[in-house]
């Protein structure tokens with residue numbers, strides 16, 4: 001499908017000379033090669049530098065109050081303080097701000113968006129849309145496709161985050177420290193709390209009174225907000241490792257019902273923006289070195305959590321500068337154009353708030369759907385050629401048509417069933433089952 005056209009827009013990039021800014025401009029060249037309405041902004045330090053984008057030379061300007069006149073979209077990827085200062089000024093000048101910092105992420109009136117997961121949230125922006133922290137985005141990209149079919153109860157994520165997550169200066173620091181240490185020279189940390197060369201640091205950002213770091217707390221709060229799932233329990237340990245680019249995470253997910261790793265693999269494969277690389281017989285799993293420069297979130301080592309019947313263990317890797325930051329921002333701009341909602345307040349905010357329980361009927365339906373998918377093995381032989389509905393974790397079946405079943409369920413239970421399907425061979429499920437060695441003798445559910 002062609003990408004939405006951004007060529008008629010004026011786009012300001014605050015932080016154009018930074019690690020994320022540089023990646024942003026690369027992605028513009030790859031996705032929007034005819035986009036020329038760019039204003040490259042940074043601090044006074046970089047004013048006057050020239051950068052070439054789409055074959056044209058642009059001069060970097062110092063960001064000032066006047067920078068946002070005539071700008072349609074302002075990407076801000078500089079620092080939390082810079083975002084707090086510039087974003088309101090950009091909005092006042094009529095721009096939509098797509099902000100990369102943590103300044104606004106948890107604000108009630110600011111959508112926090114990963115387009116593949118909650119793209120529709122862009123519609124209720126009031127001028128600012130936030131992108132998540134680069135360790136949160138890959139987590140929700142793999143959690144969401146599982147949560148949709150089998151609600152997640154708990155996530156434990158331990159990250160292995162590259163130094164580029166801390167900016168261009170931290171990348172140079174790792175290079176300098178590595179060279180110095182190889183020569184036997186001592187090093188003094190400048191951009192990390194401790195020595196990062198030949199080391200790992202279990203601290204990213206400051207410590208909070210609960211013992212977690214801010215980075216860990218971001219993963220907890222942001223993932224719930226993006227997935228509209230305040231009920232999910234999340235815990236994280238964020239660790240800096242001596243890797244240049246791409247963040248990795250060992251993720252343990254507890255779901256409501258048991259799910260075969262092979263079935264989970266299928267749902268992950270179907271998720272746009274996720275790539276499954278998971279063949280341990282061939283030693284195949286994602287590595288930060290290989291994933292750097294790629295757009296997808298990679299997942300491998302998908303296996304049953306031996307300590308939890310309803311648990312899965314995964315290994316997730318993504319380029320923090322791309323999907324973790326710049327790519328996600330550009331995808332949000334594309335989403336805004338695609339949904340024709342550059343102007344704020346196009347639709348009212350949906351009814352959910354972090355910390356509030358979600359709509360109970362919707363929660364019931366999700367539980368039912370999860371139950372249905374998790375028990376698909378049993379359903380295969382039992383309900384061949386029938387219509388089946390799931391309601392209150394009970395299967396109701398019928399030889400009649402779909403509508404009569406829906407009416408029957410509604411009359412009895414006073415609400416819509418989670419799902420009604422006719423149990424017939426469906427190629428997608430069939431191939432999934434075959435691939436994982438499950439015998440399909442009588443048909444499968446075409447979902």
Ligand code: NAP
Nearest residue numbers: 015017018019020042043046077078079134165167168325
């Ligand atoms: P960086 O490499 O240090 O770059 C910072 C950029 O911001 C530079 O272009 C710098 O300009 C500019 N800048 C600094 N202060 C400014 C100000 N007051 N006004 C205007 N521009 C200013 O940092 P980064 O890694 O690209 O990160 C930028 C932001 O993205 C941060 O908020 C970070 O938390 C967030 N983020 C980063 C990642 C990641 O993986 N790196 C992922 C998600 C979110 P000069 O060149 O003039 O100094």
Ligand code: 2RA
Nearest residue numbers: 133134135161165166
């Ligand atoms: C880091 N996630 O890796 C942060 C950047 N925002 O330091």
